[in-house]
Structures are given as C-alpha cells and as structure tokens.
Amino acid sequence: MAKQQGALFKKMIEQNRLRISLKELSIASGVSGRQLRYWEQKGYIKSEQSEVGKAHKYTLQTMYAVITIKNFLDQGYTLAKAVEIEKRHRRVRQTVRRFIRNNILKVQESEDALRVNIGQLADHPEYDVEVVVAAPQEKVELRLVEHQERKSGKNGRKD
Numbered sequence: 001m002a003k004q005q006g007a008l009f010k011k012m013i014e015q016n017r018l019r020i021s022l023k024e025l026s027i028a029s030g031v032s033g034r035q036l037r038y039w040e041q042k043g044y045i046k047s048e049q050s051e052v053g054k055a056h057k058y059t060l061q062t063m064y065a066v067i068t069i070k071n072f073l074d075q076g077y078t079l080a081k082a083v084e085i086e087k088r089h090r091r092v093r094q095t096v097r098r099f100i101r102n103n104i105l106k107v108q109e110s111e112d113a114l115r116v117n118i119g120q121l122a123d124h125p126e127y128d129v130e131v132v133v134a135a136p137q138e139k140v141e142l143r144l145v146e147h148q149e150r151k152s153g154k155n156g157r158k159d
Contacts, residue, residue, distance in 0.1 A: 019048065019057035029066040044069070044083045051068065065090065106148060111135070120147055 025032045039045045040056075047056035058066075065086055072082035084145060103119035114133045121127045127144040134141070 018060050022047075022056055022058070025058045025063055025066060029070055031066055031070050039066070039069075040080075044079070048128060068131055078130070117145065117148060 020028070022033050022036060025031075026036060029036075031039075036045070040047055045057050045058070045062050047062070049056050053131050067081045068086045068089065069079070072085055073079065077085065104116060106115075106117040108115040113133055114135075116131045116133075118131055121129060121144070124144075125149050127146050130143045130145045132141040132143060133139070
C-alpha cells in the first residue's frame, strides 16, 4: 500500500498536480500572505482558483519560485531584480531538464564510476559523448564512444 501511495505521489509531482494553500505557502517560504498576494497582483507569481470566492492554490514550482525570490531579497536585491534573477534561473533549469529528458541515452553505474551517454556529436554523428564520473574522487572525464542508436521511448524518436 505504501509503495502505491509513493508512486501516486511521485506521479502527482511529475504531472504538476500537487497544490498548496496561501497559508501553507506562507509557512513554507517565510513570506507573509500579504506579500504573496501583492506578488500575485504584480504578476510575479500565479495561483489557481477552482471557483470564484474559493481559496487560491499554488503549485510546488510556485513555492520553489517564492523561496528563491525570498532568498534573493534576503541577499539585498530589490523585488523586481529578485524576480528577474529567479526567472533566469528557471529558464536554465528548464533547459537542463529538457536536455536530460531528450538526450540521455544510457546510464551505467559500477563500483568505480558512473557513465552517462549524453548523445551524438553534431559534427561527428558517428560518435556519442560519454561523461564518466570516477569514484571516489568524482573525477570527470569526457569520452567519445561509438554512436548508440536511441531506442523508441517516451518521446517516440529514433536516431
């Protein structure tokens, strides 16, 4: 039963279906409800409302954005600058997630190293790039390996 609940929770996170209330967001982030409503009014964060007059709900991504913005405010940035930096960081995270989702071909783990095939070289399509992280020093090497054909998967693509 616990395993099923864990799988359901993971699926809800992956599908961005978990929501928290304004009060919960305020407690989790240390930002007052009044500030959160102001940030929403200014368009810095967004909430969802199922019906008029019902409580606003926030995604976990919004919670992460609020915590990040507050961190930048605590470092002395203005609200506008903190939001700008958070948006830039969010774009970088989205790009990295997209790259990982679309390019990781194979991950192999052994006692002495982790090998991650990150895909084909554009100018030499006969090769893939493999990142090797050697334990215990976590020394990183990049290697060229013979191209491995991508199997049809989530994105339905094949090389």
